Amino acid sequence: MTDCGCDKAKAELEEYLHDELAKADAADIAEHMANCDDCTGEARIGIVLTQAVQRACRETAPADLRDQVLLKLRTLQSH
Template sequence: MTDCGCDKAKHDLEEYLHHELLADEAADIRDHLATCSSCSNEHQVGVVLIEAVQRACRETAPEELRAQVLTRIRALQTH
């Protein structure tokens, strides 16, 4: 594997975070992240963001809020 450089690492970071790269490409990004603190920091921000979104998607609204939203939707649909 080779160090792909900052430009390629930053360009492909989103796909890397979502495991959408071919194995060789992912290995090149991983090698680069191991030696570049700037890209590694961007990678860490991406990881934290993905984890936050995943947590938010697992949470459900309180039952009272859900009932209010459904009532409002039904009211809008009847007009």
């Protein structure tokens, strides 16, 4: 493995965090982050953002709000 550098680590960070990289590329990025505080900080931010989005996607609107929105959409579509 060779140190991939900050540019590659930051460019592929999202794929790395979602475990979407080939094993060799993921290992290169992990090795780089083990020695780079800046990229490790970027990864931590990415993790927090990913977790926040995942939590938000699990939330549902209250039934009355859904009904109001659907009624408004139907009204707009009928005009």
